[in-house]
Amino acid sequence: MTQPDPAQAVAAAAGSSFSEHLSRHHPDLLPSARRLGSVPAGSAAGAAPQATTIVSLTYAGGVLMAGDRRATMGNMIASRHIRKVFPADNYSVLGIAGTAGIALDMIRLFQVELEHYDKIEGTPMSLDGKSNRLAAMVRQNLPLALQGLAVIPLFAGYDTDRHEGRIFSYDVTGGRYEEYEHHSVGSGSVFARGALKKLWRPGLDEEEAVRVAVESLYDAADDDSATGGPDLVRKLWPVVYIVNAAGIREIPERELHQMxxxxxxxxxxxGLEA
Incomplete structure (x- = not known):
């Protein structure tokens, strides 16, 4: 009698969704499992570091995402070194605005979710599938969002079926919206979008796209105190990732320094000429 393969048995029991597996067996490990008791709605936001401005834009052959390095707690700068943009997998990237601690946990869970799916199914998840899985995670966080601990991600990736870069935004209820050309989230997003509207054009090459992202974050930092611009004294630059048919790549700091x-x-x- 043939003995069942233990690995196959575990895979069948877990299913293709790691977060659903946690929900059934270890719900206390989910980011959304945190409870604040009877804290009044909205009062918790000032007690936790908040991540701010993220921008994303398409260019000829792919998509780019960039984020500044500042986190705030009320009127205080909580960190000048935080990273808000991360690879989700080889063909997608994720940026976060909102409550930093919960957002970072959500990013880690999302990365494991995509890796788990790839191992169980033997093939990567489609870009639409990834964006929908992320929407479900945001929706799970709604109880905490109503208490002021919201997480607003921005997701982008290279669609290997359509051979183009795509951008997805979300609201606190888990609503998913596809954005075209460019988008921004976070406290400085209004100012960043204004810059993107003026600077973006069809057919940007990769270097031009990186310059547009850096300049839009610079403009956001000029008007939004929660957004940190390039810091020539401390040698701090935005975190910038590009995603195209070759995969995902982080722009080196030396290039961002020069820009x-x-x-x-x-x-x-x-300014002097004015």
Whole structure:
């Protein structure tokens, strides 16, 4: 009699969704399982670091996502070094705005979710499938969002079926919306979107797209105190990822350093001429 394969038995029991497996067997490990008791709605937000501005835009052959490095607690700067943009897998990237601690847990769970699906099914999840799974995770966090601990992700990736970069935004209820050309979330998003509208154009190449992202974050930092611009003194630059047919790649700091210095010099000359 043939003995059942233990690995196959475990895979069948777990299913293709790691987060659903946790929900059934260890719900206390989910980011949304945190409970604040009788804390009044909205009063918890000031007690936790908040991640702010994320921008994303498409370019010829792919999509880009960038985030500043500042986190705030009320009127205080909680961190100047936080990373808000992360690879989700080889062909997608995830940025977060909102309550930093919960957002980082959600990112880790999402990364494991995609890796688990790939191992169980033997094939990567489609980009639409990834965006829908992320929507379900955001929806699970709604009780905490109503108490002020909201997480608003921005998701982007290269669609290997359609051969193009795509962008998805979300609301606190888990609503998923596909964005076109460019988008931004976070406290400085209004100012970043204004810059993106002026600077983005069809057919941008990769280098031009990175410059547009850096400049839009610079403009957001100019008007939003919760957004940190390039810091030439502390040598802090945005985190920038590009995703295309070759996969995902982080832009090296030396390139961002050069772009930031050129941007500051250009703006300084413009200010003196004015």
């Amino acid at each position: 930031a210095e050129e941007l500051v010099a250009r703006r300084s000359v413009a």
